[in-house]
Every structure is written in C-alpha cells, then in structure tokens.
Amino acid sequence: MGLVRAALASRTVASLTSPKSLDHYLEQVHPLWTVEAVRARVVEVRRETGDASTVVLRPNGAWKGFVPGQHVQFGIEVDGTRKVRVFSVSSSQAASDGTFSVSVKAHPDGYVSQFLHRELRPRTVVYLSQAEGEFVLPAQVPDDLLLLSGGSGITPVMSMARTLRDRGHRGRVTFLHYARSRDDEMFTPELDRLAAELPGATVVRVYTREPEVGAELEGRFMLDHLRRLGVDPTVATTFCCGPAGLIASVRDTYDELGARDLLRTEYFKVPSVDLDAADATGTLSFDDAGTSTDNSGSTILEQAEAAGLTPAFGCRMGVCNTCAVKKLSGAVRHVVSGEVSANTDETIKVCVNVPVGDVSVAL
Numbered sequence: 363m364g365l366v367r368a369a370l371a372s373r374t375v376a377s378l379t380s381p382k383s384l385d386h387y388l389e390q391v392h393p394l395w396t397v398e399a400v401r402a403r404v405v406e407v408r409r410e411t412g413d414a415s416t417v418v419l420r421p422n423g424a425w426k427g428f429v430p431g432q433h434v435q436f437g438i439e440v441d442g443t444r445k446v447r448v449f450s451v452s453s454s455q456a457a458s459d460g461t462f463s464v465s466v467k468a469h470p471d472g473y474v475s476q477f478l479h480r481e482l483r484p485r486t487v488v489y490l491s492q493a494e495g496e497f498v499l500p501a502q503v504p505d506d507l508l509l510l511s512g513g514s515g516i517t518p519v520m521s522m523a524r525t526l527r528d529r530g531h532r533g534r535v536t537f538l539h540y541a542r543s544r545d546d547e548m549f550t551p552e553l554d555r556l557a558a559e560l561p562g563a564t565v566v567r568v569y570t571r572e573p574e575v576g577a578e579l580e581g582r583f584m585l586d587h588l589r590r591l592g593v594d595p596t597v598a599t600t601f602c603c604g605p606a607g608l609i610a611s612v613r614d615t616y617d618e619l620g621a622r623d624l625l626r627t628e629y630f631k632v633p634s635v636d637l638d639a640a641d642a643t644g645t646l647s648f649d650d651a652g653t654s655t656d657n658s659g660s661t662i663l664e665q666a667e668a669a670g671l672t673p674a675f676g677c678r679m680g681v682c683n684t685c686a687v688k689k690l691s692g693a694v695r696h697v698v699s700g701e702v703s704a705n706t707d708e709t710i711k712v713c714v715n716v717p718v719g720d721v722s723v724a725l
Contacts, residue, residue: 428493437489448677456528512604680714692721
C-alpha cells in the first residue's frame with residue numbers, strides 16, 4: 363500500500379489532476395480515500411467528566427503516527443462549514459489496534475469542543491493534520507522523570523504516562539497533577555491504577571478547591587510539594603503542561619534553582635492580556651482589508667475579529683501556525699514570552715501577539 367500511495371503522490375499524477383489535487387477526486391468516492399490528507403473515522407466518544415470527553419479515532423493510511431506529547435489540528439464540518447481547533451493526543455503510542463485518541467474539555471465559548479463533547483457521534487469522519495509539536499517524550503527516556511500537569515494540561519502528559527506503562531518502563535516516574543476537584547479530574551479511574559501498572563511510578567493528585575481529607579499535598583504548586591515527594595528539580599527531567607499560572611510558578615521555581623534546562627513546558631491556554639498595559643496605544647492597520655482600528659491592547663486576532671474581519675485560526679494559543687500572517691511594520695509583544703519584536707516583514711501568530719503602538723499587518 364505504501365508503494366501505491368507513493369506512486370499516487372508523484373508529480374506525474376499531480377499534473378494529470380491539476381489544478382485540483384488527487385485527494386479531491388478520491389474523496390468523492392470515499393471520504394477516507396486520500397493520498398496526503400489525513401482523515402479519521404470516530405470509533406467512540408467517551409465521557410471523562412461532565413464537560414470533558416475522549417474521542418477515539420481510526421485514521422486513514424495518510425496518518426504517520428505521533429510521539430507522546432504532540433497535538434493535532436482537528437476539524438469537523440457542520441452545515442457546510444469546517445471548523446478547526448488543536449487538541450493534544452492522549453493515547454499511548456504503543457497501542458496496536460490502529461487507533462489513537464484526543465481528550466478535550468468543552469469550554470463555554472468553544473464551538474468545536476462543545477460539539478465534540480455533546481454532538482459528535484461514532485462513524486463521523488473528521489479532518490486531521492499530521493501530529494505536530496516539540497513537547498514530546500524523548501526516545502531515550504531519562505531515568506528520573508517528573509510529569510507535572512494542571513487541569514486540561516493532563517492530556518499530553520497522560521499520553522506520555524500511558525506510553526511508558528505500555529512499554530514497561532522501569533525508571534523512576536513522578537506524576538503530579540493539579541485539578542480543582544476529583545469530579546473535575548480527567549482519567550480518574552486510570553490514575554487510581556497507574557502507580558500499580560507502572561513500576562517505579564508515584565502518582566499524586568492535588569485538588570485545589572476541594573482537597574480530600576488526609577491528602578498528601580494541598581494548595582497550588584510550590585517547591586515544597588516536590589521536596590515532599592522526593593523530587594530534585596536539578597536532577598529530574600520535567601514535562602509540565604497546564605494553565606499560565608502553573609507554568610509561571612514552575613518556571614520561576616526552576617529558574618531560582620538553576621534547573622531551567624531540565625524543564626519542558628507547554629501551555630493549554632494563553633495568559634490573559636492586560637488591556638491597560640502602557641503599550642496599548644496607537645493604531646492597528648489591516649493592510650489587505652484597507653481598514654484600521656485604535657489599538658485596544660488585546661491580541662491582533664481579537665482586534666481583527668472586533669473590526670469585522672475573519673482571519674483563519676486554529677488553536678488560539680500559539681501552538682499551530684494557522685493564524686500566521688506578515689507583520690508589515692511596527693512592534694508586537696508575545697503574550698506568553700513577553701518578548702517584543704520590531705522586525706519588518708516578519709511572520710507572526712496573531713492569536714498570541716498584541717500591538718505595541720502603531721502596527722500594520724497583512725490582513
């Protein structure tokens with residue numbers, strides 16, 4: 363099948379089907395028949411909590427697999443309109459049944475996540491990208507590993523833990539997860555079993571709003587939590603995924619200890635933007651549309667939408683490149699890193715950049 367796919371992807375075949383791709387014609391025959399475009403059929407939609415679900419997917423032959431920690435662009439078509447968002451893979455890389463899963467918390471204003479949680483049904487065909495992202499479990503797993511997550515940030519970390527379990531990993535693994543309550547926690551039954559199924563693993567959950575009686579740890583992340591678990595941040599390689607507050611606390615702690623090189627992080631939600639920031643001045647110009655607006659201090663994507671434009675976007679958190687456009691002039695500040703860039707004709711992701719004074723973008 364690989365040789366057939368390679369032949370169909372050749373320039374000769376592409377010239378025969380131009381200006382449309384071969385995939386365009388194959389999909390008219392069967393929605394999963396493609397050469398390059400990744401499609402998948404929904405096998406199961408499993409409820410994790412009252413507002414979170416896992417979607418089990420069987421991809422077509424164009425799928426190249428994933429590394430634990432990666433994400434996919436996930437698209438659904440409703441009433442003739444395709445909506446795309448970015449979700450982390452949550453399943454084990456060692457699964458042998460040809461499926462993988464994404465796990466998603468439904469946000470009140472999230473069209474795709476709400477549809478996925480409430481209306482998506484088995485046998486639905488969805489649109490996917492290849493797996494993407496650098497927040498990944500290395501091929502050579504360190505002997506001392508800390509998996510640290512908060513809220514929905516557990517999904518890529520769970521993929522790592524499941525993979526380590528299924529591969530029979532024997533090194534030390536500490537899995538520390540923060541959730542508001544046990545009812546709000548995803549994968550609870552599996553987390554209850556994980557320490558027994560993964561030799562050398564310690565699994566601890568901290569419920570920040572409804573702590574359990576006799577809990578080993580309480581409150582939000584602090585260095586003392588790691589010390590009480592016997593974790594040395596200067597030795598353990600750490601993978602941390604969660605909200606901005608958790609990431610900031612962990613980074614500050616590791617910076618103070620000189621252990622930043624051992625920390626790998628990924629946000630699942632960008633930090634809130636300070637609309638009263640001193641640089642929320644000037645005019646934001648949308649060059650292609652021939653219009654402009656006073657800089658409100660919010661992200662360029664949000665200001666474009668407020669101005670009646672409809673820029674393409676995917677994740678809205680700086681992970682995918684769907685919203686990348688040319689900044690023609692001016693300076694922008696990245697809401698995650700805080701870095702200000704004033705290069706001319708640079709490509710920026712408008713979902714995580716705010717204008718600093720007068721800015722012009724190719725929108």
